[in-house]
Amino acid sequence: MGARVLTRNVDAAMALLSDVVLRPTFDAKAFERRKKQQLGELVRRMGDPNFLAQQAYYAAVFGADHPYGHASGGTPKTVQALTLADAKNFYVKNTGPRAAALIMTGDVTLPQAVEWAKKYFGGWKGGAVAPKPPPAPPAPPRQQVRIVPKPGLEQTVVLVGRPGLAAGNPDEYALELATTVFGGFFGSRLNMNIREDKGYSYGANASLGTRLGVGPLTAYAAVRQNVTGPALAEFMKELAGIKTNPITEKELGAAREGLIRAFPGAFETVEGLGGSASQLFFHRRPMDEFKKSVEGLRDASAAEVQRVAEVYLDPAAMQVVLVGDPLVIQEQVTPLNLGKLTLVETPASEMGPASQTP
DSSP, X not given: OXXXXXXXXXXXXXXXXHHHHHSOOOOHHHHHHHHHHHHHHHHHHTTOHHHHHHHHHHHHHHOTTSTTSSOTTOOHHHHHHOOHHHHHHHHHHHOSGGGOOOOOOXXXXXXXXXXXXXXXXXXXXXXXXXXXOOOOOOOOOOOEEEEEEOTTOSEEEEEEEEEEEETTOTTHHXXXXXXXXXXXXXXXXXXXXXIIISOOEEEEEEEEOOBSBEEEEEEEEEEEGGGHHHHHHHHHHHHHHHHHSOOOHHXXXXXXXXXXXXXXXXXXXXXXXXXXXXXXXXXXXXXXXXXXXXXXXXXXXXXXXXXXXXXXXXXXXXXXXXXXXXXXXXXXXXXXXXXXEEEOOOGGGGSOGGGOOO
């Protein structure tokens, strides 16, 4: 929760903000209205292949019972089941001064921020503490290729990935560089292959999503339906190529420069500063984390980057999720022998036919 206001209005804004945090009303009508809005949004998103891919992907990488095994917005079934009592109980159990941070950015000094914190939140009571990081999921060899069926879809959404690293892992900077070379910028191996050379897609990318606890390592593209099999084969080819065709000094230099030069952009606005500071709190990282990140990206050796690339970008450990026409996928992907083709039940099946988006 937060607000952006003129400096002269901070006291008034803090009074409102602290009232919301310390004395939430949990109005029944407001709860039902917000619940209805969320259900409507979920109905709308069920027609989005990328949303369906995300739902199936998180379950494939983390497992359906893991806290990161589903999107945070819920499904029609889980949202419909929520009650006002659930919301109240969750708030009481999970909020309190020991589980929160007050972040202020702009024309403010530390003594002034502390004064405001004491004035507006000094009486906050509650025994909640920040939750423990969720357990690291296993990363077994791929046994199947998961298919979310969307008959007649002109494109196929391709998601390939596995559990990656937690924020603060010693290999984080080296793997960030390796992932960037593989698919993290326009000149990456994956994009130059899928888009520039083959013309299968408008773009292909890869990212390392570090979190509190292990996050996902993901490669993505939306490709033409008629090249689903060849495109997936190129994904696997580029992953395998990390080992057979090691990362060059030129590639590593480009990735290093791009990642380091991107840092200042996160601090250009008060929102950017606040968001960056929030991530330090959420991930429980030290206050000099950004300085350490730049140093880590700068100092990671070619040998370190190659080592983690071969460990984490091994194609055998990559789970595969495809959203598209199931007949086309079956015909084109079966010959690749990447695992058993398995249809995935999506959250759309939780809704009645009348509420499903075609």
